[in-house]
Amino acid sequence: MKLKFLAAVGLAATLYSCDDTTTGVGEFVADADEITASAQTFEATTRTLTYDELTQKEGVFSRTSSAYLGKFTDLDFGTYTTDFITQINCTEGFEFPENIEKIESTTLELSYASFFGDSLAPMKVRVDVLKEAIDDTGENLGLYYTSYNPEDFYNANGAPLAEQEYAVRDNSWTDAEIDSIKSANGYYPPLVIDLDKKATWNIGDEQKTGTFSEYLQAKYNEDKNNFKDAYSFIHNVLHGFYVHNTGGEGSILYIGDIWLRMRVSYWVDSSEGKLDSLVYTSIPFAATNEVFMSTRLNNSEDALDKLAEEKTHTYLKTPAGLCTEVKLPLQEMYDALGTDTLNSVSMSFTKYKNVSNNSASSPYKMGTPQNLLLIRKNEVKDFFEQRKNYNSKTTFLGTYSSTTNSYSFSQVNRLISQIFSDMRTKEEPAEGWDEYNTMVLIPVKTETDSQGNTIGLSHDLEVNSAKLIGGEEGEKIKMEVIYTKPKFNK
Template sequence: MKLKYLAAACLAAAIYSCDDTTTGVGDFLANTDEINAYSMTFEATTKTIKYTDINPNGIYSRTNSAYLGKFTDADFGTFSADFITQINCPEGFTFPETMQSIQSASLGLYYASYYGDSLAPMRVRVDLLDTPIDDDGSDMSLYYTTYDPTKYYNEEAEPLAEKDYTAYDVAVGDSLKSETGYNTVSISLPESFSQDIQKKYEENKDYFKDAYSFIHNVLPGFYVHTTQGEGSILYIQDIWLHLNIEYLIESSSGSVDSTVYTQIPFAATNEVYMSTRLENSDNAFDNQMSDKEHTYLKTPVGLLTEVKLPLEEMYAELGKDTLNSVSISFTKMKEVSDNSSKNPYKMGVPQYLLLLRKSEVNEFFEQNKTYDSQTSFLASYSSTTNSYTFSQLNRLISQIFSEMRTQEEPAEGWDEHNALVLIPVKTETDSQSNIIGLSHDLEVNSARLVGGENGDKLKIEVIYTRPAISE
């Protein structure tokens, strides 16, 4: 640990400009002549942990996106993704009164990006759910990546539809893709499916009055999964059920006898259930877990970095002072391993990391919280410094100091009790680009970080103020 005296007046002003919510731990005394500012450095220890060490059910995957495919990587083994989705029906929906028939139906999977081999041959299968899922939060296991889809469809039944595809469809011109911004896997559904939809509508139009009625009486949903091939993972942003209908309109003679055709879309939206199931091979992370010289991040449902701060040591030194800034940086190394340079499909780099207490992870995502820079913190990847920097941890540490002062010490000690974790996340923004939500990063990303149980210790830079007491 290194302590150095800083010039009080100018540095204190700089400190306050850095963090406008400076957190007081000790109380300033009324008869102080000046406030002295100091800095101190501590060391944090890090190690790699599996996400399943936090929750054996995997990660909370209630998102607006779906993932599909299978890929084997030399560093991280085999990974696969499939999903269940329901289809929303707008309130008060009706078909045209003169509808003659639903001619055909298709399920469209729209994606702007993917990971892996663009031309790897894959086969997707669509199964019809036979059990409606109530998206009311009463069964939280539905939203985790290890849910069992066989509870909701008959795996012995014939598939509703199958389709061979590649991530890049050479049959679709680049000009069309540039116009829409999407690649598409369009899966034709059988004539019997269209007929059943029409039959349900003719039976009772109230089945289509809202999403709940539609899901419980017409279409419980789809289970979409790959059955052959590997080499790519699709990052699906939109899912549409397209119904092509025939109906009559008034002709020039005034009679309703002219036949026209149109397509009616039904979307999978965040008002209905959609959740991705993810699997990694059993020995996927053996190499990374055995590496004690670094730590790792791997998404999805892979590896996290656990961070332990020397809280008891810090409290002994700073427990009566005011913490103005506590910062720590995590440096990303160039490659994940020696295999990385040989892999033709480089994984992405996690762009955002969430830092929070390990004990609060499940609650954070289940309750759809966003970071508050008080107990949870967000850092973005800097390609300039190859690092992620958190600079306002004084707020969390001051809170922990308060707990240490007033509560009984946990059996495992404060350092262990308040272990932190780094979690790769995706951000949701509003029209002004303000971050309004976070979710787990479910794309294929990875990073190797400086640190590890036997590796370099990470520096925690603390700036604090201490009043000088007049005699």
């Protein structure tokens, strides 16, 4: 017992010296002879929470430069589908080559560095032109939630611009060629969609006749200023695309780059100084951060609701599927330690090896969420909409460790200390302190700078899952507390 006490004293001293921003909840006396260091364990309760419950069926905020496309059915989590809307950027001051003959052909290219599922699964993609331009002023954040209704943006009864069958693994390329392309630029050979196969297609209720290249050519002939910048191009030429699957299932593409590529012919001078040589070039317009893009996600509600009802463990499922709610024993902790200084509050969440027997035997194994954000449940919406970063004071980042098979959080004392201060000085919320400070674990992707520092977080939109020890009727989550108690408080 004495050895355990001495270890607690040593750990407390180390943590206090390292954490110079620790918020004290009692008086701290610098003289070590006047301090009593102790350790105590509390228990938190967890449960599985659907994102529908967390976000009131808004989906998740997905303002990213990546897009996702496909459909996959999992024996545990049900069917998941994803598609996207994107505008195409036209750079400021763009000009076609002088003496252009015509726009010969146009393709939409979707470049992906990775995917989930069966690389040979037959799929069918459809491309529709948006019925009107979307002006993204930054005020309508609802545009970026994954539950939007695509029929608000395109005519579902109109003729599509393109339809095409595909598979992740394009058999027109050999394995050696695919490996060479992937190693050179990080991407597989792109999904190239021919936009000139349809003779009639729709922009809203207006039906167009002729190929898409002919339409672009006519818009250029009508007024070259239609191509002078992104605003003119989006409003006068191409409002954007809705890209979605209409057949097949088995794969999800993780799309990094989107290109509208035009093959153009134009005349150049020959050696005699006459415009008598016709040459060809490829002109790419990209979907960039300067224009609008948003992903739509759809999960099987029945399957997720059924998993959320299980009481002896919890789940994580991305994208926009399941997260884990964490109830901290705040009143119990406050009654025991409300006048003491919390030097460390640590907790960890251990992952089962597999989600189920189904996942263990599946040839298409979901990845493990690599990073979890621990955040107050009532702060999730503002955190992502305002593009905040975790601060290790009220929001915390835990990274999966394959060594311990868990996610650890070691500075939760900063949050608990602030809560204790609120409990002493502020009016109790209507729902009570425990409910007000209910936490959730949300899988996130991190954005880093050149030095490797995390500068931003966003929802994890890839296909990942984990089953965690816990649950309302399962094993409680241990909260290990190191605290110091000045002698005069005894």
